[in-house]
Amino acid sequence: METISYQDVNSQVIDKCKEGDNRAQYELYKLYSKAMFNVSMRITNDYSEAEDVLQEAFISAFKNLHTYKGEASFGSWLKKIVVNAAINAIRKRRSELVPMDERTxxxxxxxxxxxxxxxxxxxxxxxxxxxxxxxxxxxxxxxxxxxxxxxxxxxxxxxxxxxxxxxxxxxxxxxxxxxxxxxxx
Missing domain, CATH: 1.10.10.10 (Winged helix-like DNA-binding domain superfamily/Winged helix DNA-binding domain)
Structure with missing residues (x-):
């Protein structure tokens, strides 16, 4: 399978992923993994935890790909999954939010x-x-x-x-x- 770009991610590739095509899934992973890892890293602030979140998010994304309706870009849809997985990882650490003053x-x-x-x-x-x-x-x-x-x-x-x-x-x-x-x- 040829390498694809963000612009080339279309319903055909998504459909192949929905059918369980491992090569199509791998192409999507290659295309989005670096950006999604960076999202995860910014939230978790831990390299190995960010890697775990990334893997968990992609597994979840491929498992729930049937819910992707194409109303938003695939990257946006995937980013929400990554963010939620990273937040859940932090919740497991039992971190608490604390108050602060206004500044920009x-x-x-x-x-x-x-x-x-x-x-x-x-x-x-x-x-x-x-x-x-x-x-x-x-x-x-x-x-x-x-x-x-x-x-x-x-x-x-x-x-x-x-x-x-x-x-x-x-x-x-x-x-x-x-x-x-x-x-x-």
Missing amino acids: IGDIAEETYDDDSEWKVEKVRKAIMKLPDGYRVVLSLYLLEGFDHAEIGDILGVTESTSKSQYSRAKKKLLEIMKEPQFAV
Whole structure:
């Protein structure tokens, strides 16, 4: 089977996967596994756990492919499965959400670095990985994965206002981390 691109993922490939065609499933896995691993890693912050989540998510996706209606892209549908699997993995660790104050990532950038300094994405990524699980999950789902607070609330089983407050606290904590000496420019 030829390698496919995102644009080439169509009903024919999905249909082959639904029929249990292992090669079609492998092509979808190759196409989406790296991006979905990154989603999982941002949420779990643990390499081996992210790998486990990825495998679990793909197994679940292939098992439940009959529910995919094509109303959203396959990648979006799969991403929701990965996010839910990652959240479940974190819940198994029994992490709890904790409160925080209002700030924006822009505020963090402005308060952490001088105007003349270049904002270092890698440093922000590392600082995000230092956040407690609950903060990192909400921040990642909102900023990096594009979910709104109502969706985050549904995913985590909390209210929309709890998601907003967790996000706010996460930004404050991120600012504190970014001010630590190892993150100074």
